[in-house]
Amino acid sequence: MASTHAVEVGATTVVKRFRRWDQDEHRREWRALALLAEHAPGLAPTPVRADLDADPPSVTMARLDGTPLAGRLTGVQVDGLAEAVAAVQTAIPEPVLRGLPSRLLHPLVALRRLRGQCARRPPPGEDPVVARAFDEVTGWVARPRLDEVFAAELTPVFGLGDGNLANYLWDGDRVRVVDFEYSGRSDRAYELAEVVEHISVWVDDGLDASALLSRFELTSAETARLRECRRLLALFWFLSVLSEDPRHPRNPPGTAVRQAGRLLALLGA
CATH class of the missing domain: 3.90.1200.10 (Aminoglycoside phosphotransferase (APH), C-terminal lobe)
Structure with a gap:
């Protein structure tokens, strides 16, 4: 299965750029990170920012x-x-x-x-x-x-x-x-x-x-x-x-x- 995204790993953050988002994959990602940060902090990356309307869309999160x-x-x-x-x-x-x-x-x-x-x-x-x-x-x-x-x-x-x-x-x-x-x-x-x-x-x-x-x-x-x-x-x-x-x-x-x-x-x- 082809990769659905590209990842840029920095010193403290990770940027995920989506290659496919026709089923709202980028919004699912951002929503999950926000919900888990609220209800189970530390379990998943902390959301930093998102550019959900870009082409391609991206989500930036803290590096684990x-x-x-x-x-x-x-x-x-x-x-x-x-x-x-x-x-x-x-x-x-x-x-x-x-x-x-x-x-x-x-x-x-x-x-x-x-x-x-x-x-x-x-x-x-x-x-x-x-x-x-x-x-x-x-x-x-x-x-x-x-x-x-x-x-x-x-x-x-x-x-x-x-x-x-x-x-x-x-x-x-x-x-x-x-x-x-x-x-x-x-x-x-x-x-x-x-x-x-x-x-x-x-x-x-x-x-x-x-x-x-x-x-x-x-x-x-x-x-x-x-x-x-x-x-x-x-x-x-x-x-x-x-x-x-x-x-x-x-x-x-x-x-x-x-x-x-x-x-x-x-x-x-």
């Missing part, structure tokens, strides 16, 4: 200490990640949260988009695991009950909307969060699936999904939704990897086969 999470996470880092994810989700008071727009790529929107992609794409390549995953997921994604599952309104949380591990900065003591261009009202199951199924999380076997998820107490409805959300987002990444230009791959060799295996495991769970 820390380095992006990467590689195999330690138990302390998993704890820090869980604390940061939970803090983002619960920071915004419910009356404010209910007035926010839904995060980008709502699960129902994702389902309909992925159905279209499955319907018009033949199984690419000759690897049998990839072909089998494509066949099985085509049947799963067509199930009518999924519309009801993903249209259901669970208890809302504030969603980052992006599970990329690079969005979580570790300073040796705690994890803080950056990049809010997809943010908005969401639900806990979808946001947790966003984290544990993001390709950056497992491509280096950096995170044990069960270890992170065990830090959260989910309702039975959230547990059931999480299972389907994980399948949905694993499919999203499966199709994303398959659509890469083979002349300019973004992921290591064998990623498509590994993602196919991961998707098959989730479908069989």
